Amino acid sequence: AQSVAQPEDQVNVAEGNPLTVKCTYSVSGNPYLFWYVQYPNRGLQFLLKYITGDNLVKGSYGFEAEFNKSQTSFHLKKPSALVSDSALYFCAVGDSNYQLIWGAGTKLIIKP
């Protein structure tokens, strides 16, 4: 069965520094991987996805994610963090029933 793990409950980064939010997955077959962001009191918003092709996927708000098949990882990255990036980030993997299996979420805090 498909599963997703986000090993960090919280990530703290200073503004201007690069950030990484980790995600690992377990799937049978080719993975369909997603990142979503949730700002306070809002619904989840789609950031980016990997279906096939280039291992480096670019998304909204300057975020990108790197698909690594050998390490079964799909880490979210940004070269220079902004205070406004502070939010809850979810990794998800698609399953054969067209549902998304969600990670537990990682709270990203960017300090000025």
Added chain:
Amino acid sequence: DAGVIQSPRHEVTEMGQEVTLRCKPISGHNSLFWYRQTMMRGLELLIYFNNNVPIDDSGMPEDRFSAKMPNASFSTLKIQPSEPRDSAVYFCASSLGSSLEQYFGPGTRLTVT
């Protein structure tokens, strides 16, 4: 497009009362999902419809919860009777076919006292 629309945005009710949450998916989307989010349990899938038919309701907590999708543009999630432990934010999301990419509504914050 207006996106996924949910109503009400906030609901406060007393234990034992019936609560109905409403969702209008994005026009043309054929899959609809109801989620519940709490601090303790995170994001939980309650039920998933495809072409108005419930496909997976294994996440529905108990018989007090029911969901319907009478047509492609409307769905309801009903809790009867409500209990304090039902307090949560309830999200509706929709997607198109096999794209898997889900679009979320703003959520309904339910408080049961």
